[in-house]
Amino acid sequence: MKIAIIEDEESAVQQLKNLLTEVITTAEIVAVIDTVEETVAWLKSRPAVDLIFLDIHLADGCCFAIFQQCAIDTPIIFTTAYDQYAIRAFEVNSIDYLLKPVRKERLQQALEKYHRLNNTRQVLNSEQLLQQLTRDITKATQYKRHFLIPYKDRLIPVSVDDFAWFEIRSGVVRGITYDKKHWLLEESLDELAETINPETFYRANRQFLINRRAIKEIEYYFNGRFCLHLSPNAEEPVLVSKAKAGQFRQWMAG
Structure with missing residues (x-):
């Protein structure tokens, strides 16, 4: 061609x-x-x-x-x-x-x-x-492409594509970028899942919303679950339940 x-x-x-x-x-x-x-x-x-x-x-x-x-x-x-x-x-x-x-x-x-x-x-x-x-x-x-994140006395523009994943800990939502920076976000994880592209980000579980590019390896885990190995490394295992395993495989292959 x-x-x-x-x-x-x-x-x-x-x-x-x-x-x-x-x-x-x-x-x-x-x-x-x-x-x-x-x-x-x-x-x-x-x-x-x-x-x-x-x-x-x-x-x-x-x-x-x-x-x-x-x-x-x-x-x-x-x-x-x-x-x-x-x-x-x-x-x-x-x-x-x-x-x-x-x-x-x-x-x-x-x-x-x-x-x-x-x-x-x-x-x-x-x-x-x-x-x-x-x-x-x-x-x-229709999907969010950038964030304006409050930081001290400034607003920092960050592209959605720069985030490896979003997570919630103790009720606080953070976005972790590929350069390992942690950004506090005002949106809930549910709101993020609704406003960013589902072709790019997957709701692995209640705690994690993962960028496809961050998934480096998928390990078979106990009881039919998957354990996702991310880059950069997450502080704890990121698990996909047995109930969502089939859907997750389709999403990764899509």
């Missing part, structure tokens, strides 16, 4: 390249472009490309200026840190809209959608695209 990446952030380009290498063994990155001007010139040369990943904000302006200067028949997957352009993105030849940082699961979903549409030669009208957009954006933005 021949792919073009139109993006002005080197780190975002490299991350996307790495993810594409993991997800598509046949991926061939034929172009990396960082400006509107260069993109227009490249597109007018009618390149043979199967899919374009397009950032909203490029080095010399907004990507929608491209569509005012040339027609694009190639399917597009938008990648951006902002969701306010989503409606406009689906007015052009877009099949999906990924929020940065792009997650592997969402990239896989977008590529599956591309293959499904490509294989069936399905053409969606504007109303269908808008309905699809509403579902995708609602799902992508």
Whole structure:
């Protein structure tokens, strides 16, 4: 599959390249472009490309200026840190809209959608695209992505993705980050379980809400339970009950 990446952030380009290498063994990155001007010139040369990943904000302006200067028949997957352009993105030849940082699961979903549409030669009208957009954006933005944590006389912004797990001890909820910092949180563990992405965090038991990335090993434990080995190490065993073991295995494999 021949792919073009139109993006002005080197780190975002490299991350996307790495993810594409993991997800598509046949991926061939034929172009990396960082400006509107260069993109227009490249597109007018009618390149043979199967899919374009397009950032909203490029080095010399907004990507929608491209569509005012040339027609694009190639399917597009938008990648951006902002969701306010989503409606406009689906007015052009877009099949999906990924929020940065792009997650592997969402990239896989977008590529599956591309293959499904490509294989069936399905053409969606504007109303269908808008309905699809509403579902995708609602799902992508309904979960908490950052905390503003009071600390002395300041507020410290911390990304949800920085937390390895959340726990409750003596009625106090703490979030433990990968750099082993402990942050006191105002939310209850139940509230956190409702507001952060369940694809990423799992309620192992009443005491722990665990980030998938923090789980390094799963040990069979007494009476059909699992014992989770985390990184960084937890102060006590994190157990998943026999009743939840099947559900947990499905979540880990999903």
